[in-house]
Amino acid sequence: MKKLVFSLILYAIPSLCSAATGRVFSGTPPNCSIILDELSDLPKGAKHLSSPSFKVYSVTAKDFNQGKQLAKANPSGNFDYFPGNPEFAEANAYYHLNRFTDFMKSLGFKGFSHQVPVAVNFRPNPGEFPLAGATDIGGKPGLFITIQNDINLAFDIAIISHELFHIIQGTITRVLDFHFDKLGANNSSLAIAESTADYFAASYIGNPNIGEYGAKAIQAPYLSTLLNGARHPIHRIGQSHFDGQAISGALWELRSVYGAKIVDLTVFRSLGDIEREYVEVLKPNKEIFRISHFARAVLLNIKNQVGESRSEMAKEILLDRGLLMDSRIAPLSPNRENEVWVNAADPTIGYSSSSIQMKFRVPQNAEDAVLNLSHDGNSSDLSKVKLYLKVDEPILFNEDGSIASFTHEFSAADMIILKSQLLQLRGKEIFMSFLNTDSSELQLTVQLHLK
Ligand SMILES: [Zn+2]
Numbered sequence: 001m002k003k004l005v006f007s008l009i010l011y012a013i014p015s016l017c018s019a020a021t022g023r024v025f026s027g028t029p030p031n032c033s034i035i036l037d038e039l040s041d042l043p044k045g046a047k048h049l050s051s052p053s054f055k056v057y058s059v060t061a062k063d064f065n066q067g068k069q070l071a072k073a074n075p076s077g078n079f080d081y082f083p084g085n086p087e088f089a090e091a092n093a094y095y096h097l098n099r100f101t102d103f104m105k106s107l108g109f110k111g112f113s114h115q116v117p118v119a120v121n122f123r124p125n126p127g128e129f130p131l132a133g134a135t136d137i138g139g140k141p142g143l144f145i146t147i148q149n150d151i152n153l154a155f156d157i158a159i160i161s162h163e164l165f166h167i168i169q170g171t172i173t174r175v176l177d178f179h180f181d182k183l184g185a186n187n188s189s190l191a192i193a194e195s196t197a198d199y200f201a202a203s204y205i206g207n208p209n210i211g212e213y214g215a216k217a218i219q220a221p222y223l224s225t226l227l228n229g230a231r232h233p234i235h236r237i238g239q240s241h242f243d244g245q246a247i248s249g250a251l252w253e254l255r256s257v258y259g260a261k262i263v264d265l266t267v268f269r270s271l272g273d274i275e276r277e278y279v280e281v282l283k284p285n286k287e288i289f290r291i292s293h294f295a296r297a298v299l300l301n302i303k304n305q306v307g308e309s310r311s312e313m314a315k316e317i318l319l320d321r322g323l324l325m326d327s328r329i330a331p332l333s334p335n336r337e338n339e340v341w342v343n344a345a346d347p348t349i350g351y352s353s354s355s356i357q358m359k360f361r362v363p364q365n366a367e368d369a370v371l372n373l374s375h376d377g378n379s380s381d382l383s384k385v386k387l388y389l390k391v392d393e394p395i396l397f398n399e400d401g402s403i404a405s406f407t408h409e410f411s412a413a414d415m416i417i418l419k420s421q422l423l424q425l426r427g428k429e430i431f432m433s434f435l436n437t438d439s440s441e442l443q444l445t446v447q448l449h450l451k
Contacts, residue, residue: 116141224248370451
């Protein structure tokens with residue numbers, strides 16, 4: 001009798017969400033099967049893949065703002081398509097976006113305050129767009145996921161999760177947004193943004209290699225791996241994905257020591273902690289946000305969960321990766337830390353994201369270049385500073401790709417050489433890097449004006 005009452009009650013309450021199913025990949029191909037599973041959060045009777053959190057559509061032009069929801073519920077209310085059809089990619093993305101969101105909610109994510117537009121089946125011209133990205137779509141944070149060389153990135157859970165986490169992290173903290181400070185563009189923020197997106201994608205799928213399927217589009221084994229030996233800041237090259245490697249590598253190491261549950265919570269909470277530290281302490285005092293702020297938050301959150309003595313290993317890992325030391329200081333010679341920074345007072349020349357390396361496009365109409373170097377006065381040897389220029393790709397410090405090298409204080413003659421080289425590179429994107437070959441400490445301020 002009791003049972004009967006129970007079932008009556010159940011049937012009497014109308015379900016707010018349908019139990020629509022979709023045909024989807026159980027994981028990332030090729031290591032998965034095709035399954036029928038519930039598409040969560042769809043409103044009852046939904047005709048398309050729109051929920052309060054997501055609207056998934058296919059791009060119908062060369063612009064990801066233009067598209068159409070192709071997947072339609074069949075008469076039973078289900079989304080039953082097969083790979084090869086664009087509708088399948090919509091359902092697959094919808095399914096995995098929701099599952100990743102549920103994973104993040106289990107850590108404390110409160111949900112989206114807007115419906116996230118998700119553009120899939122987007123075929124840009126080769127090299128025109130990244131494989132996938134989080135960006136503004138119709139005035140709201142959204143995602144675009146491309147098809148490149150016939151590889152549909154909407155099939156790659158790690159890529160979907162990485163990009164979605166960029167939107168989630170924006171709801172937790174604004175520190176990771178692009179911003180300038182007195183050292184120029186703050187690439188530490190961007191490095192943390194990329195590395196935590198990689199971390200959660202990897203932890204969620206339980207695989208340290210990000211984008212193993214999607215990377216086929218560029219004939220690579222993966223887009224990044226958390227099994228890396230990167231150390232901060234020696235391996236920083238001024239590109240946020242690369243610069244985040246030491247962080248994601250450390251987080252993965254922590255996960256292998258303390259387990260996913262503890263470290264997932266740690267990373268999630270640490271993002272909230274740096275937001276509070278930034279808003280309450282750093283910003284009012286015009287202090288610079290550094291990777292070490294995040295690393296200290298990580299250590300504290302581990303300590304809170306496992307206790308002081310068991311957290312020693314975490315400290316060792318973070319120290320070994322160089323993350324607890326002040327960031328944006330490049331040790332340009334062994335056992336020395338030398339800071340090189342870019343004055344970004346004039347962002348029109350296009351400084352992007354580095355304290356040790358500048359990337360910019362030489363204006364088509366550039367007529368003149370003025371370079372000023374100054375040091376902090378602690379040591380005074382500018383004579384050992386070398387300047388490297390390279391077209392189109394970052395400069396790695398152990399690489400001899402220099403086309404310009406100055407071994408003494410920049411003289412008028414050097415400036416003439418530099419100017420002529422820069423003017424020959426009009427319209428090109430170049431990387432400029434400063435390397436101190438001396439063993440003494442040197443804190444260098446760099447200002448470049450292209451006129
Ligand atoms: Zn990213």
